[in-house]
Amino acid sequence: MYKKETELKNELEIAWKKAADVALSKSVNPTKSHKGALARTNIKKSCRRTLEKVGYHKMKIADVMQEAGMATGLFYHYFPDLRSLVLEVLLDFLSRFKGKILNKPALTKEEWYDVGYTYYFRIVKSYALYPGMMQCMKEMMWEETNFGALVRLVFIKSQEESLKKLPQEGIRGNMSNDQLRIILRALGSVGEELLIDYYITKESKISKLSISERAMAEYLTSLFYQAFFLEQPPLNKMKYAKDLKEWMKTQ
Amino acid sequence: MYKKETELKNELEIAWKKAADVALSKSVNPTKSHKGALARTNIKKSCRRTLEKVGYHKMKIADVMQEAGMATGLFYHYFPDLRSLVLEVLLDFLSRFKGKILNKPALTKEEWYDVGYTYYFRIVKSYALYPGMMQCMKEMMWEETNFGALVRLVFIKSQEESLKKLPQEGIRGNMSNDQLRIILRALGSVGEELLIDYYITKESKISKLSISERAMAEYLTSLFYQAFFLEQPPLNKMKYAKDLKEWMKTQ
DNA sequence: TACATTTTTGAATTTGAATTCAATTTCACA
DNA sequence: TGTGAAATTGAATTCAAATTCAAAAATGTA
Known part of the structure; x- marks a missing residue:
C-alpha cells in the first residue's frame, strides 16, 4: 500500500506548480526594489486581514488597497488581478x-x-x-x-x-x-x-x-x-x- | 438525548422560512397565467441545466435565458436576480x-x-x-x-x-x-x-x-x-x- | 546634486453584465 | 371577433467594479 514517498512528493510538486501557475500566469511585475517588496507584502497582509473581515466573495480590489492604505491603482503594479493575489496568499497559507x-x-x-x-x-x-x-x-x-x-x-x-x-x-x-x-x-x-x-x-x-x-x-x-x-x-x-x-x- | 421531534421540526421550518425569505425578499411578480407559470418553470429547469454545464460562478442571467430560449429581459418578469433563482432551484432540490x-x-x-x-x-x-x-x-x-x-x-x-x-x-x-x-x-x-x-x-x-x-x-x-x-x-x-x-x- | 529608475496617485476610462423599458405579441374570456 | 391583461422582445441604459494612464513623488546611485 501507500505510494512511494518520492512518487508522492513529485505529484505534490507538480500540483503545486500547476496551482501556482494560475496565480502567476498573467505577467506579474517582479518588484524591483526593497520598497517595492515591502509594498507587495503589505498588500498581501492587507488581503489576509480583509479576507477575515469581509470574506472572499464580497472583497474588492479597492477594499484591499484601502485596508493597505495605498492607492487603488497601485494594485496593478504588483498583481494582475484579485484572484491571483488571493491565490498567492492561500498558497502561502x-x-x-x-x-x-x-x-x-x-x-x-x-x-x-x-x-x-x-x-x-x-x-x-x-x-x-x-x-x-x-x-x-x-x-x-x-x-x-x-x-x-x-x-x-x-x-x-x-x-x-x-x-x-x-x-x-x-x-x-x-x-x-x-x-x-x-x-x-x-x-x-x-x-x-x-x-x-x-x-x-x-x-x-x-x-x-x-x-x-x-x-x-x-x-x-x-x-x-x-x-x-x-x-x-x-x-x-x-x-x-x-x-x-x-x-x-x-x- | 435527541431533541423532541416537534422541536426539531419547528427549528427546521424556521430555517426553511429564513432561507426562502432571502429568495423571495425582493418583490417577485407572481405569475398571472398558466403560460406564465410554464415560463417560470422553464427558466428554473434551464437554470438547473446551465448549473450542471457551466457552474454557479460562471453562470450569467443571459446564459440561463439563452438555454431557456427566451429573451434576456424576460428574466426580470419572473425573478428579481440570479441569486434568487438559484436559491429557489436549490430549495426545490x-x-x-x-x-x-x-x-x-x-x-x-x-x-x-x-x-x-x-x-x-x-x-x-x-x-x-x-x-x-x-x-x-x-x-x-x-x-x-x-x-x-x-x-x-x-x-x-x-x-x-x-x-x-x-x-x-x-x-x-x-x-x-x-x-x-x-x-x-x-x-x-x-x-x-x-x-x-x-x-x-x-x-x-x-x-x-x-x-x-x-x-x-x-x-x-x-x-x-x-x-x-x-x-x-x-x-x-x-x-x-x-x-x-x-x-x-x-x- | 543630478538623473534615471521605481513607486505612487487618483481621476478618467473601459468593461461586462445587470437592469430597464417602450413597443409588440399572445392569450383568455366575453 | 374584440378587448384588456399578461407575456415577450432585444436594444438602450445603467451600474459597479476593474483597469489604465499621465503626471508626481520617492528612491538609489554616481
Missing part, C-alpha cells in the same frame, strides 16, 4: 499544512495516535486562528480546480505519510490498496462539519459549548482512531478531553 | 433530502444499518446524478448563511432521526447529549471528500475505480457503523461491495 508532522513515523497504533493528534491539532488551530482563511480556502477549492486538487493532495499526503508504516497493524491490515484508499478518503473529511460549525458559522448548539483546541483535537483524533482501528485509543492519551476519558472508562 | 428515510425507526443496530444505508444511498445518488447541483449547494452554503444553516439542519435532522431510538444500544449509549452531538457532527461529514472526488472533481486515482452507487453507499454506511459502534456491521448487509464482505470475512 497552505504551506503551514505541508511540513512533516513528526520526525519519526508511527510504527504502532499508539504511536500513530500522537501523529494523528499533531495532524488534527494543526488543523484545529488553523480553524480557530484563521477562520476566514479556512473559509476562503474552501471557496477557492471550488472555483479553481488546480488549487482544489493541490489542497486535497496536501492533506492526503499528510494522512498517508502518517499511516505509511502501519500497514500490518490493526483491523485494516489486510485491506487492499484500493479499499484503503477509499476508506482514507472517506475518513479524510471526518470533523469538517464540526470544525466549520464551531469555528466559522457558530450557529448551532455545539458552538455554544466551550471546547479547548486541544480537547477538540483529541475528539477528532480519537474518532479517527475508533473509525480506523475499531478500538478505543489508549486512555492515557486523553489529556484535555476529560469527559471523553470518563466515557471511555465506563467501557 | 434540497427537498429531496427532507423526507423521512424509513417509516419504522430503527430499534437495533442492525436495523439502523438499513436506515443509514437508505440515507447514504440517497446522498450517493444525488452526487452521481446531479454533481453540478451538489456543487452549487456547497458553494451557496458559503455564500448565503441562512441557506447554509438550513442545509446543515436538514442533514442533522435526518441523522438524528435515524438514531433517535438507539440511545441505549452500542458503545455510545452512555455518552452525554453534548458528547453525542459533537461526535455526530464530526461523523456527519464522513465520506464528503470521497463523494466530491469520485463524482465531481474526478481527478484522483479513486475516481478511476469503478464503484457502483450501491457499493458506494455500503462503503459509507459501514464506515459510519464502524466509527459509531466500533464494530463490524452484519456481514449479510454487504450485498454490493463484495470486496468489503471478503475483507470482513477475514476477521
Whole structure:
C-alpha cells in the first residue's frame, strides 16, 4: 500500500506548480526594489486581514488597497488581478499544512495516535486562528480546480505519510490498496462539519459549548482512531478531553 | 438525548422560512397565467441545466435565458436576480433530502444499518446524478448563511432521526447529549471528500475505480457503523461491495 | 546634486453584465 | 371577433467594479 514517498512528493510538486501557475500566469511585475517588496507584502497582509473581515466573495480590489492604505491603482503594479493575489496568499497559507508532522513515523497504533493528534491539532488551530482563511480556502477549492486538487493532495499526503508504516497493524491490515484508499478518503473529511460549525458559522448548539483546541483535537483524533482501528485509543492519551476519558472508562 | 421531534421540526421550518425569505425578499411578480407559470418553470429547469454545464460562478442571467430560449429581459418578469433563482432551484432540490428515510425507526443496530444505508444511498445518488447541483449547494452554503444553516439542519435532522431510538444500544449509549452531538457532527461529514472526488472533481486515482452507487453507499454506511459502534456491521448487509464482505470475512 | 529608475496617485476610462423599458405579441374570456 | 391583461422582445441604459494612464513623488546611485 501507500505510494512511494518520492512518487508522492513529485505529484505534490507538480500540483503545486500547476496551482501556482494560475496565480502567476498573467505577467506579474517582479518588484524591483526593497520598497517595492515591502509594498507587495503589505498588500498581501492587507488581503489576509480583509479576507477575515469581509470574506472572499464580497472583497474588492479597492477594499484591499484601502485596508493597505495605498492607492487603488497601485494594485496593478504588483498583481494582475484579485484572484491571483488571493491565490498567492492561500498558497502561502497552505504551506503551514505541508511540513512533516513528526520526525519519526508511527510504527504502532499508539504511536500513530500522537501523529494523528499533531495532524488534527494543526488543523484545529488553523480553524480557530484563521477562520476566514479556512473559509476562503474552501471557496477557492471550488472555483479553481488546480488549487482544489493541490489542497486535497496536501492533506492526503499528510494522512498517508502518517499511516505509511502501519500497514500490518490493526483491523485494516489486510485491506487492499484500493479499499484503503477509499476508506482514507472517506475518513479524510471526518470533523469538517464540526470544525466549520464551531469555528466559522457558530450557529448551532455545539458552538455554544466551550471546547479547548486541544480537547477538540483529541475528539477528532480519537474518532479517527475508533473509525480506523475499531478500538478505543489508549486512555492515557486523553489529556484535555476529560469527559471523553470518563466515557471511555465506563467501557 | 435527541431533541423532541416537534422541536426539531419547528427549528427546521424556521430555517426553511429564513432561507426562502432571502429568495423571495425582493418583490417577485407572481405569475398571472398558466403560460406564465410554464415560463417560470422553464427558466428554473434551464437554470438547473446551465448549473450542471457551466457552474454557479460562471453562470450569467443571459446564459440561463439563452438555454431557456427566451429573451434576456424576460428574466426580470419572473425573478428579481440570479441569486434568487438559484436559491429557489436549490430549495426545490434540497427537498429531496427532507423526507423521512424509513417509516419504522430503527430499534437495533442492525436495523439502523438499513436506515443509514437508505440515507447514504440517497446522498450517493444525488452526487452521481446531479454533481453540478451538489456543487452549487456547497458553494451557496458559503455564500448565503441562512441557506447554509438550513442545509446543515436538514442533514442533522435526518441523522438524528435515524438514531433517535438507539440511545441505549452500542458503545455510545452512555455518552452525554453534548458528547453525542459533537461526535455526530464530526461523523456527519464522513465520506464528503470521497463523494466530491469520485463524482465531481474526478481527478484522483479513486475516481478511476469503478464503484457502483450501491457499493458506494455500503462503503459509507459501514464506515459510519464502524466509527459509531466500533464494530463490524452484519456481514449479510454487504450485498454490493463484495470486496468489503471478503475483507470482513477475514476477521 | 543630478538623473534615471521605481513607486505612487487618483481621476478618467473601459468593461461586462445587470437592469430597464417602450413597443409588440399572445392569450383568455366575453 | 374584440378587448384588456399578461407575456415577450432585444436594444438602450445603467451600474459597479476593474483597469489604465499621465503626471508626481520617492528612491538609489554616481
